[in-house]
Amino acid sequence: MRDLIKQPVNTIFLGTNWESVTTLHSLNKDARFNIVGVITTPDKPVGRKQILTPSKVKESALDSGIEVFHTEKDVDRYQKALDLFKPELIVCKAFGEIVPEFFLEYPKYKAINVHFSILPKYRGAVPIQKAILDGEKETGISIMLMSAGMDEGEILKIFKEPILENDTNLSLRERLVKKSADILGDVLDDWINQKITPTKQDSSKASYCWQKDISKENAEIKWDSMEPEYIERLVRAMIPWPIAWFTAKHNPESIIQDKRIQLFKTELINEISHLQPGTIYINQQRVLISTKQKNTSLRLLKLQIEGKKETDEKTFINGFLN
RNA sequence: CGCGGGGUAGAGCAGUGGCAGCUCGUCAGGCUCAUAACCUGAAGGUCGUUGGUUCGAAUCCAACCCCCGCAA
Numbered sequence: 001m002r003d004l005i006k007q008p009v010n011t012i013f014l015g016t017n018w019e020s021v022t023t024l025h026s027l028n029k030d031a032r033f034n035i036v037g038v039i040t041t042p043d044k045p046v047g048r049k050q051i052l053t054p055s056k057v058k059e060s061a062l063d064s065g066i067e068v069f070h071t072e073k074d075v076d077r078y079q080k081a082l083d084l085f086k087p088e089l090i091v092c093k094a095f096g097e098i099v100p101e102f103f104l105e106y107p108k109y110k111a112i113n114v115h116f117s118i119l120p121k122y123r124g125a126v127p128i129q130k131a132i133l134d135g136e137k138e139t140g141i142s143i144m145l146m147s148a149g150m151d152e153g154e155i156l157k158i159f160k161e162p163i164l165e166n167d168t169n170l171s172l173r174e175r176l177v178k179k180s181a182d183i184l185g186d187v188l189d190d191w192i193n194q195k196i197t198p199t200k201q202d203s204s205k206a207s208y209c210w211q212k213d214i215s216k217e218n219a220e221i222k223w224d225s226m227e228p229e230y231i232e233r234l235v236r237a238m239i240p241w242p243i244a245w246f247t248a249k250h251n252p253e254s255i256i257q258d259k260r261i262q263l264f265k266t267e268l269i270n271e272i273s274h275l276q277p278g279t280i281y282i283n284q285q286r287v288l289i290s291t292k293q294k295n296t297s298l299r300l301l302k303l304q305i306e307g308k309k310e311t312d313e314k315t316f317i318n319g320f321l322n
Numbered sequence: 323c324g325c326g327g328g329g330u331a332g333a334g335c336a337g338u339g340g341c342a343g344c345u346c347g348u349c350a351g352g353c354u355c356a357u358a359a360c361c362u363g364a365a366g367g368u369c370g371u372u373g374g375u376u377c378g379a380a381u382c383c384a385a386c387c388c389c390c391g392c393a394a
Contacts, residue, residue: 306391307327318346319334
């Protein structure tokens with residue numbers, strides 16, 4: 001037994017974005033862990049003006065006085081990080097670089113990753129989005145050992161979380177981030193004190209998801225081929241990026257034409273419409289789009305037309321009445 | 323100099339040389355058992371900024387600022 005309060009574990013944290021920040025914070029204020037260093041990706045150009053910006057984790061770590069290191073996918077630099085920090089434990093959340101095996105094997109208590117799915121389902125970069133797209137009713141948090149393969153390591157603990165009807169990638173992600181930050185310290189403590197036996201994944205049941213599945217290109221709504229239920233899920237999965245979109249066709253029956261439209265919030269409405277799929281119309285103070293199912297339309301609760309700002313349904317109608 | 327759309331009342335928009343408008347919201351009153359409904363009235367603007375053209379500019383010209391979509 002090791003009393004972590006008396007002997008905090010020297011830990012390296014690997015991460016990049018705001019999710020990693022929440023996880024890092026919870027470990028950093030947890031007396032059982034001593035964050036000796038943070039490894040993150042190099043500063044990247046961001047936004048329309050391509051300003052060189054540090055990752056969220058880097059900003060946060062520097063604020064907390066934690067040393068920051070960039071490995072830049074360079075094997076030698078991983079070795080340097082080990083020499084520099086001499087970690088007993090590595091914790092990883094949303095890092096995004098392939099990490100060499102010797103680095104993972106170095107710490108006494110190994111390298112632990114937090115993944116947002118019930119493994120072995122949804123291995124890969126975008127498990128939340130894919131679970132929503134597939135219409136899954138639940139997903140979860142897998143806390144696992146890192147291995148050379150992608151998300152193939154042995155499982156320490158899995159927590160399940162329901163996917164709500166209105167859940168977007170963002171809302172669900174926020175819940176999972178918060179919950180995982182709450183539980184991670186205790187799971188690590190149990191692991192270090194050998195109260196947990198890792199379980200192998202059944203790789204025959206594995207499924208995968210890729211970053212390229214979530215892109216501007218794949219966020220385009222195809223009214224002629226996609227089922228309305230799928231479109232509604234697509235809208236929720238693409239929040240806050242890349243946002244589901246389509247170009248309103250040249251169609252006299254549609255109130256908007258030849259414009260690119262992004263959808264932020266929609267709901268399915270039972271209503272008979274014989275308009276061709278993708279036609280935008282207004283009925284009873286509601287903004288609707290016909291789908292390939294004649295008895296189902298999609299109601300647009302929040303939308304954005306190119307060149308304009310995001311507006312809700314009511315505001316859109318106010319302006320349209322001109 | 324990457325491409326394009328835009329900036330007009332608190333919000334969303336119309337108005338392309340001649341009195342500053344529409345829908346919603348806000349405020350006051352009315353109707354109603356009641357209401358997000360309906361009726362009457364009111365407040366609310368330096369038309370992004372600066373300069374130019376003109377008898378006269380929200381409108382035409384020039385420069386700049388800001389917002390948004392695409393691309394990266």
